[in-house]
Amino acid sequence: MTIKGNTTHVGSLVYQVVQLLNSLNAVGQSRHEAKRRARAVGFDKPVGVHGLGTVEKYIKRNVHFAKWCRANYGAKTLDGITQEMVDGYFATLADGSASTWDTDISALNKLRVAMELHGIDCRFAPPPGRPRRLAERLHQQSYSAQQIARLLAVLPEPYRLMAELQWETGARWVSLKRLRAGDIQNNVWISGKGGQGQWRPVTRRFRSELLRWIGNAPADARVFARSYGAYRAALVRACHTAGVPYDGTHALRRSFARRRLGELMRLGQPERKAREIIAKEMGHGDKRGRITWAYAGKDVVAGL
Numbered sequence: 001m002t003i004k005g006n007t008t009h010v011g012s013l014v015y016q017v018v019q020l021l022n023s024l025n026a027v028g029q030s031r032h033e034a035k036r037r038a039r040a041v042g043f044d045k046p047v048g049v050h051g052l053g054t055v056e057k058y059i060k061r062n063v064h065f066a067k068w069c070r071a072n073y074g075a076k077t078l079d080g081i082t083q084e085m086v087d088g089y090f091a092t093l094a095d096g097s098a099s100t101w102d103t104d105i106s107a108l109n110k111l112r113v114a115m116e117l118h119g120i121d122c123r124f125a126p127p128p129g130r131p132r133r134l135a136e137r138l139h140q141q142s143y144s145a146q147q148i149a150r151l152l153a154v155l156p157e158p159y160r161l162m163a164e165l166q167w168e169t170g171a172r173w174v175s176l177k178r179l180r181a182g183d184i185q186n187n188v189w190i191s192g193k194g195g196q197g198q199w200r201p202v203t204r205r206f207r208s209e210l211l212r213w214i215g216n217a218p219a220d221a222r223v224f225a226r227s228y229g230a231y232r233a234a235l236v237r238a239c240h241t242a243g244v245p246y247d248g249t250h251a252l253r254r255s256f257a258r259r260r261l262g263e264l265m266r267l268g269q270p271e272r273k274a275r276e277i278i279a280k281e282m283g284h285g286d287k288r289g290r291i292t293w294a295y296a297g298k299d300v301v302a303g304l
Contacts, residue, residue, distance in 0.1 A: 013066045016078050020114035021059045027052045047113050051193045053174060061107040065089055078111075079121045086124040094131045101130055141247030142254040150242040151235075158224050159234040161213055163252055169200040170256035170282040173228060173249045182219030184210050192283035200281065257282060 011019070026048025049055045069075040069085045086108070093101050108126045115122045143151065148167055152160050162176050171190045175197075183189035184207065187199040202210075214223055224231075231249065239246035257278055264274035 013070050013076055013078065014063050017062045017066045017111065018059055020078070020111060020118060020120075021049075021055065021062060023118070024049050024110060024114050025055050026050045027055065047117060049110060054193070057103065058107040058110050061104050062111050065104065065108065068092075078115060079123070081124055083124045086126060090127050098130060141245050141251045142258050143244060143251060144255075145259070147242070147244045148252075148255065151238055151244050154241045155234060155238045158213060158226065159231055159238070161210060162224050162226070162231055163235065164206060165202070165210075166249065166252035167256055167259075168202045168206060170253050170260070170278075171200070172253065172283070173231070176224050176231075177222075177228070179223040180219060181214045181217040181221045181223055184214065184223070190283070196283065198281075198283070253282070 024047060027050060029048065029050060049058060066075070066078075068089050069081055072088065073082075073085050075081050075085060090101070090104070093104060105126045112122050112125070152164055152167075155163055165171055165176060165179075165188070166173075169188065169190055172192075175190045175192070178191045179188075185199075186207075187201050188207070188210070189197055190200045191197040210223070214221070217223075228249075235249065236246050238244075245251075260278050260281065261271075261274055264277060265271060269277070
């Protein structure tokens, strides 16, 4: 077996994984054009990975998988990995978090795509779904407007502004990290995956607070020069003080989705249309709103 970019020797199992996944690196390329090309050759979606963070995450998780197969089964090449190894690996994840399980599923599927593109025999597939105990433990925490108010009241700056921006726009953490002073105008530019982004409205009061925070900073200056660890630690402390359950920064994103679903339906939007709107606002690739179910389930509609 040989891999593109490595024709003189097979290389270690970890090296093979890194080479293959790097071959899918499509950072900076048009996702729209990639979708068109994928459909032309019979794929449902682009085979490349358009986000730099996603490329790095998939490499990290697949390297972890490869090392596990090598340590526990003596696997030396990708075409030597069997379904038994995959099943054994995912059995070790069954008591972990749902997010880790889902990330490893996505990463392994990308590895299988890369193997197929390079003509490498693939004799395995990831599990079709989560174990029940993982599905039951899946993060579903979101906050009411009253809980958000208590949380924001005890968060120090700039973490209060970061949390409120997630609550107002549904932004991801990575969007906060990328935000520049020039991105705050009448609306706020929220970057998304694959280099995409959109202008999102915020209240006039909150916009004024953002502008006061950045002051006379140049347009390319980062608005929130804080690490994820620092933001997370601030949220954990604030949740404890405010008596609000902590469930990661994504809880604020889920809170936005649930609030918006209620708002749109009260304005007369049918549920399906409301979910489509929210999917677009949150930067989901699935514009039909199916992913929104993970953020705002049936109980939101039942409570209207």
